Amino acid sequence: MKYAPDGVLGFGLSNDERRGRVADFVPAFRLVAEAGLARVPHAGFYEGAWHVRDCVELLGATRIGHGLTSLDDPAVVALLAERQVALEVCPTSYPPFGVTSALSAVLALLADGVPVALASDDPLLFGVGVLGQYEMVRQVCSDDALATIAATSVRASHAPADLKRRLLDGVQDWRGR
Helix, strand or coil, rough: CEECCCCCEEEEECCCHHHHHHHHHHHHHHHHHHHHEECCCCEECCCCCCHHHHHCCCCCCCCECHHHHHHHHHHHHHHHHHHCCCEEHHHHHHHHHHHHHHHHHHHHHHHHHCEEEEECCCHHHHCHHHHHHHHHHCCCCCHHHHHHHHHHHHHCCCCHHHHHHHHHHHHHHHHCC
């Protein structure tokens, strides 16, 4: 168990996803779901789109850390869009590990209707916080796309409803309603 960035106690697969089988976590995720905790596995960083699909279908993930390899399989992209499973994308995390370009991935995911949230992954390691992620994505996204990403980040969080409302109002104010 760990605390998610939004302060909610949750349970998930994290770090190097190649070190475990998704199916082994089904019983634990079932308990987590019954307890109403966040189910946010790390998937689709190193492993293929199949790994993202397994996390959605077997674990009931409603948000996934990374998930960029889902773009390799249109059926997985469609699954994410249909179920509105948000992908937490961390643009500065990928280049050092030779993983796909996050900037083009963000555009593709948005175009396919997949909810995209930006996260900082490990700001101490990469030297970039959430603001830096937005600055990087702003190179390729319009203000409307950034507002969509910000709103998705709020909606996909497990923050209290009143805080979500205030944050979403702030996004709309930034865009001029």
